[in-house]
Amino acid sequence: MSLAFLVPLFLIGFAGVVVPIAVHLTRKQRRNVVHFPSLMFLEKIPFQERRRRRIQHWFLLSLRALALAFVAAAFSRPFLDQSSGAALGSAGPREIVVLLDRSYSMEIEGQIEQARSQAEAILSDLGPLDRASLVTFARGAEVVARSTSDRAHLRAALDTLTVSSGATRFGPALKVAQTILEESTLARGEVYLLSDFQRNGWTGDEGVQLPPGSSLIPIEVGGEDTIDNLMVTDVSLPRQIVAGRERITPTARVVRRGGEATQTVSVSLELDGQEIQTVDIELAPNDAQSVSFQAFTLSRPHTTGTVRLDDEALSADNSHHFVLSPGSSLSVLIVDGAAGSTDPSLYLRGALGISDDGRFDVRSRRSSTVRPVDLEGAAAVFINDVQLDGGSAERIRTFAEEGGGVLVALGQDSGWPASAADMLPGTPGPMQDRLQGRGGRLGYLDYEHPVFEVFSGPRSGDFTGARFYRARGFAPSDSAMVLARFDDGSIALAELRLGRGRILVWTTTLDSFWNDLALQPVYLPFVHRLAEYLGGRAEALPWFVAGQVVDVANPEALETAGLVSSEAAGLVEGLDQVALSPMGGNLALPAVDGPRYLPLEEHGFYTVRQPGTDPDRPFVIAVNVDLEESNLGRVEPDELALQIEAPAIVDDGSPRLTQAVELQKEDQERRQSLWRWLLGAALALFALETVISNWVSRRATGAAGVVAG
């Protein structure tokens, strides 16, 4: 920080300081001139002559000179240039922030220990007035010690440093450093970034900008970035129903980055902690292979599995964990017309029956009446082109309000009792033909809705090939959500939430009578998604990635996490829970209103149970490391430092840079407005000088004899 002037030309005004001195020494006594007839007598009178060559009132002279200097300085518009603070050298206390990378790649060749040593060296160089903060980071940043000069505390914090399972993210840590420096009252800031500088950790658009006067000092630990690294990138777990039992055939994908020669790699599969099979493969440098293991029967819930490679430099990505539970089929009830030679549910039933893992248990009822027994155990109901009576409609209402899902497909014979009209998301209308051209098409799909979400990607299902020649008009109610429209704007699919369940209306048939959607490839996944959505099925994730969070108070989240049955896992809603981390730590999850988040920070298996219980098959969550970290490509540390340090002002003569520099200076000057204080001080000095000089002048009058200039 240095004193600068926006208009230094006005500093010439400092020469005005000599004006009072010159005036004092050269000015003749300016008094009233009296024209007198003759001085012949006055000239004869001897008098004392005193030349004004001696300064009589040093204090007054100083006041005048100082006031003039203040005025000149004010017009020069001074400001404290904070942009040049970094160039001040080693003067003044420092605010030091040590950012220490603890991502799992730091385990390579003891890089974490190198970083610890470097950090200790930095902390040992602290000056008596310096303050330091210690921030560890991987995916997120954690302030271990904040802005303290207590070296013992800093060293103790450093001793707790361990490698995490997270990937490197420089953004959060640098944001924390920026905040600490911005809040600091010390003039200089230094940020030491100790990391292996993986390229994946820096995107360049983190929006970090260290305050002026601060500098980033990158310290790279580790050497080369071309180590030989093996990793399991993915494990596919396809299921098959064989003799009514699920069989899983795991296939692991093993990748080798770097290396110089072909290497034999042992790949083993462990289930519930027991090694089942080991496969040796030959991997060339920068090669990848898929390894298939023998199929195994999945009979017990929360079965843990691990695909493991031999240990090498980076071991965190050498194992891949997963959790599997036997799947349960979704019970689907199809209600269609009682009479008629055609089967309106032929295609629907066929589509639901096609699955390797037998995920749908389809039952049909050809009647206009739905009995309570028909709805027992059903998760989803398809009412396909049938006129229901009022009692059946009320039973359907009850079913939906308790969490069931219903799809009403409108066809030629369909109808809905007026007493239950509020169950539907609208009012069905007459048939509308689209016979001109080649019929109508689906013009709008809500791809954010779970039914269509899987079709949002490219080549994920083409609905545009289907032609719709006839549909029922449908006037949606206010609370209805429209999920699909035809190209003429009329409604194709609408939804209404009813209690805990949902009711969807498909305004055309599900067979090939009014449209040819049933003949399109997209029909099967569409019907599957419809049934799964109606039945409320959530796809269980066999593993999570370190850094993710699970809300153990949310049943849907638990189902996604693979929880088969709370009772079987020993979990009772509303009671305290505890999570055992892969490293052996305990995480208490007390029963509170609202979400109970379980942060998954370590790779391995988290076990969640009631405290004091030991269930046979506890709820287990598998966590794997983020494989981005396995890519050891590095970012240039200096390049990173340049991006986040306050830009140094280098005048290369370009007009835009010059303009930018001027704008920055003007901005600083405007914010500080030192000229107001200087001008105020100058006015005060002038006023003081006036008072004092008048007083001195009054005293001096009559005291001296003749004063000659």
Add this chain to the structure above:
Amino acid sequence: MATTRPRHSAASTQFLDPAVLGRIGNLELLARTVVDGFLTGLHRSPYLGFSMDFAEHRPYMPGDDIRRIDWKLFARSDRHYIKLFEADTNANFSVLLDLSASMSFGSHSLTKLDYARYLAACLTYFSNKQRDRVGLVTFDHEIVDYVPPSMKHLDTILHTLDRAKAGRPGSLAGPILRITEMLGRKGILVVISDFYEEPDAVLSALGPLRARGHDVIVFHVMDPYELEFPFQEASGFEDLETGEQIPVIPGKLRADYLAMMNAHLAALERSFTDHRIDYRLLDTSKPLDRALFEYLLSRERMSKTR
């Protein structure tokens, strides 16, 4: 025989206040006003007796000159009467007026020059009414205007006085010497000046006039500020003639100044008296009639000695 000292009323004195006179622009009107008003309030005696033309008789009063008793009338009436004559002197009367720059000083509404001009106008008018030949010489360091003495030059003199302006440095010796040469016939010379020269120099300048037989009356015109030096504030004092300026703190110099001024005045008076020159110091703040009294007293004295 002693003369009756002229008296004037309070009203006339007030009328002759220089400040009042200053408001009268026309010098002739001013002179007439002063002289007529002055004469109205005067005893007639000094006015009469300078002429050969009979005017009237009046009873003898103790103190009258016994030479003026009309003995023939005494023979007839057995009473003493004084024979009075009309004034008709036919003497040359000239005013020598100093126009040096120092005369332009004035601490109130009238400058010394104004006062001198009024005085000169009044005396000239007065003399002209007594049938004297009146003339005027104005000078600074040389002669500025010269109006030869004549019975008919009153208007010219008044006009010359009207446009007289002070502005240049003055000195007595040169101009007076020239005047001495110009004035061939003896007469009455009234010198009006502030005499800012050494007394010896003044006397050496005026001496030749007296030596030529002129009756010289000197009016020393001074401003009250010159006589009293009442200045208070420290100021730069600038010489009106030389332009020289010096800073002065009056409070510290007043005593010395007054002492030197008084010594100067005393020296002048002593020198003039020694050379039988009538000297009168006039304060411009004082009424003008005093100067006229002084003049008349001088005339009377001259007539007695003649």
